Amino acid sequence: MKRNWKGWLYLLPAMLFLGFFMVYPLIDVLIYSFEEGYNSASQTYFGVGLYNYSYVLHDPYFLQAVKNTFLLVIITVPLSTGLALLISLGLNSIKPLRNLFQTVYFLPYVTNTLAVGLVFMILFKKTAYTDGMINLLIHAFGGQSVDFIDGPYWAKMFVMSLYTIWVVMPFKILILTSALASVNPDYYRAARVDATPKVRIFTRITLPMISPMIFYLVITGFIGAFKAYSDEVALFGTNLNAAGMNTIVGYVYDMLYGDSGGYPSYASAAALILFAIVLTITCVNLLASKRRPQT
């Protein structure tokens, strides 16, 4: 009994912090989301109910944000993980210059995303004076120029996905190269002695050996992509709703502080919807990774 008491005492500081900065705000958000017609100035509300959720779910801006976010997640998570795996395999199979390449691939991770977003914008933007670098390239190959920043939806989605992939790749490459390097070389030597074809080595040895890391990356990738916001601001500016490129987190932010801001109840409802989505997807992911056939 005494021991127990001591254990809790040791945990107390951490619990206080967590309680104060995480649990309390979470509960607060939950309460906000059910308070109808809350006025932040007078701190009053009319009643308790699901109206906030209903409002958010019928708000075309929110629906657009959900669509954008889902598209972003579905496009970028598999692509970035796959590409990172390819690059890591390449890095792992070369000896000379490996360190150089590793550094190069890691650069985006230590670079400020807003600054890089600006560079992306300059590369892709079409202005009155210049078509932008990418469009010049498209021209050179005989294509039609496209405005990637203020143009059609698919073009904006393309830039956004490309940028997201580019930003998240370094971390994935870092994780995957170290995962690959930590596979005991004896497995490969054993496979060689047994005349295992290259593809089979990859699918039957390498992939299963690093699969925990891949699952980790997919899960954190999903969570990260669902929470995307700042990258979009870097590319399309702060008025994401006007650009039609808002994300769920962006919507929450706008509801709180944007031009249409001052609606903490709507923001809370949207945040909780996002929470529910991420929780569901993560659970599905975890289940899938546990269920995965072990062969």
Add this chain to the structure above:
Amino acid sequence: MKIVLEHLTKRFPNRNKKVREDVIAVNDFSFEIPDGQLIGLLGPSGCGKSTTLNLICGLETPSSGKIYFGQDDVTNLPPENRGVGFVFQNYALYPHLTVLENILFPLQNLKGQNRPSKEDMLRRATEAAKLVRIDSLLERRPSELSGGQQQRVAIARALVKMPRVLLLDEPLSNLDARLRLQTREEIRRIQRETKITTVFVTHDQEEAMSISDLIVVMKDGVVQQIGKPQDVYDDPVNLFVSKFLGTPPINVFAGRVRGGQLLLGDDAVLPAPGIPDQEVWAGIRPEGFVPDANGALQCDLIQVEVMGRDTSVVCRHGACEQAIRAIVASEARPNAGETKVRFALKPNKVHLFAKATEARLSA
């Protein structure tokens, strides 16, 4: 399948910038391994045993020299085309596959005409599993097996494709003493049953002596002696080999030969006919000491350790730096209270080596 190694040499570039010389892991190794025999490759750590094995299986290519399997020159053949089975020191079982899947793995790699049907694969895998007596564990994963069982799975995986040559790199080093004894008998039995030419690496001389048809003793990449275990033990070519074989180890005295007599300190202990006068190392096997009140060699008794059938007598002599350990029959053991003990020596257990070259001196 006999294996012929011809002047096999392997150099590794030295990473130490100050030392320009290459590391010569294997130096001019020539040997013909007879068909169907079990060879024990023996030597201290870093002497090039693993490198030799890697050369035979093709994971390393020799800097010079040739390797033949039977009549075929396989020197430049990659390992996948050599048809060797390899058991790694840490077994290298695929942890995510079951025992059965592990054993099936090499078969599933076969292509074209060589590829057996599904039933055939299963039959061969089960046969291999039976041979190493793990047929009741097929559904388990390697992590659910004991060390000895894992090792047998590794052997089964190496055997299932019917290799021409089986190579084992210190397969017993991870096992405890009892399991080690059991498993080495097992390896012997499997080798006898399959008659596959086998090379077995170990740094444990007892292990090598007990199961090998022939042992190869290496030191610093150079082969010291090749022969039947008993012959190498009875007839070591140099001080290193004599010291390396046998437990307890041979007792080495600094002595000299004068007028056909071996002198240890001032005692003339044995006739040494035909050996010119010189300083020598005299190696005396523990079983070469016979307690004898009139014996020529007098030592200071330190301790008597009774081990049942035999007794180990620990004593000192001025000519020997280390404590001397003699194994004598229990009936003849000296009394623990005495301070001196005298021994007669068995001539065939005493080996003389030149002081400088450490090569064996014989008449």
